[in-house]
Amino acid sequence: MAERYGGKYSPTGNRPAPGTPRPQAIAVAKPRGLWRSRVLFLSAFAFLFPAFGDDPRDMLMGLAAGGLLVLSAWLTRQGQYAEAAYETRKLARRPAIPRKLFGAVLTGAALAVGGIIAEPGFLYPALFALVGAGLHLLSFGLDPMSDKGMEGIDxxxxxxxxxxxxxxxxxxxxxxxxxxxxxxxxxxxxxxxxxxxxxxxxxxxxxxxxxxxxxxxxxxxxxxxxxxxxxxxxxxxxxxxxxxxxxxxxxxxxxxxxxxxxxxxxxxxxxxxxxxxxxxxxxxxxxxxx
Structure with a gap:
């Protein structure tokens, strides 16, 4: 009768022996909605590419707006990973740096700079900033703001x-x-x-x-x-x-x-x-x- 090979050089050759305690499957922290931070990153090119066809002032401001959006996307992505790790643990401290909140602020700042390029003045850039920060918070939410499971523990x-x-x-x-x-x-x-x-x-x-x-x-x-x-x-x-x-x-x-x-x-x-x-x-x- 044919017998399945299971020597030490086979892919399954080093499995624990029967009766050996097996580890409990632990879910790896996987952030939800990472595609949204990718979209935020790609949106930076809406400022970066047109900047090279403008005059020096608008070019610098376009590069600044695009750079702020790239930084916002990176911080937001890191915040998503930090939140996922927070959710998978029984005991967890809130993130030391509220990355998603900072990402919202940077998104607002990027849109404010972009607004200055299109409409010099204060009113419209300020409105763009508020709308941008608000949409960011609606899309990604806030960072965990309190410790979890720490009550009554030293x-x-x-x-x-x-x-x-x-x-x-x-x-x-x-x-x-x-x-x-x-x-x-x-x-x-x-x-x-x-x-x-x-x-x-x-x-x-x-x-x-x-x-x-x-x-x-x-x-x-x-x-x-x-x-x-x-x-x-x-x-x-x-x-x-x-x-x-x-x-x-x-x-x-x-x-x-x-x-x-x-x-x-x-x-x-x-x-x-x-x-x-x-x-x-x-x-x-x-x-x-x-």
Missing amino acids: AFQTSRVAHAVEEGEKHLAAMRDAILRAGDRQLEARVDRFASAARSLFRTVEGDPGDLTAARKYLSVYLMGARDATIKFADHYAQTRDTQARADYEALLTDLETTFASRTTALLSNNRTDLDVEISVLRDRLKLDH
């Missing part, structure tokens, strides 16, 4: 967790960027699966900041080592296509993924144990009251 602990998670996300982003140099979609998907396991631990620690001490090694040392290994492997594999190095790298990711999943399971188990103890104490107190 601010110092949440700050430490936020910093640790931010550093962990930087390591994952560096891994993702590095593996692109290998030019292998299966390896890219493998790194994404490892990132999902790491983010599962992130969400667990965010849910209970007291777990940070137990998880710090996983959020810093292990992820930093995975990042460094990915960078070295990607450079080596891009040049040599070394199958043994690939197998070793995938085995490393599997070991780390299993470790992260086990740590997440352990932290969740400890949280359940603490809850059971708390419930038991409350029940005893109720019995004494009666």
Whole structure:
């Protein structure tokens, strides 16, 4: 009878063994409506292209208006990513810089400059600015203006967790960027699966900041080592296509993924144990009251 090949060099050869804790699927922060920021970026060319056919004054103002719209589109796009990351987390601080709000202000300023080109004076440029900023806010909304899930939680602990998670996300982003140099979609998907396991631990620690001490090694040392290994492997594999190095790298990711999943399971188990103890104490107190 034919048997499906599943050796260590096959694309699916490094799957975790049966019974191994599997990471919870974590949704990657994907902003909604990115096409709108692209349209905003493209609208800048309505000022940039005609500027070169005008006199020097109008040319400079047209370039300024187009540049302001480009900057507005970039800030707005960054604000969309920040908002998506905010929405996917249980605990999150509001963005330090309200990028979408600044984008609205820059859009209004760009239209005001464009209005001065068409209609010298103050009234119409001011109206263009107000309409432009208002339409921007209607299209993209405001940035998150308050912290989420911080009530009753020690601010110092949440700050430490936020910093640790931010550093962990930087390591994952560096891994993702590095593996692109290998030019292998299966390896890219493998790194994404490892990132999902790491983010599962992130969400667990965010849910209970007291777990940070137990998880710090996983959020810093292990992820930093995975990042460094990915960078070295990607450079080596891009040049040599070394199958043994690939197998070793995938085995490393599997070991780390299993470790992260086990740590997440352990932290969740400890949280359940603490809850059971708390419930038991409350029940005893109720019995004494009666």
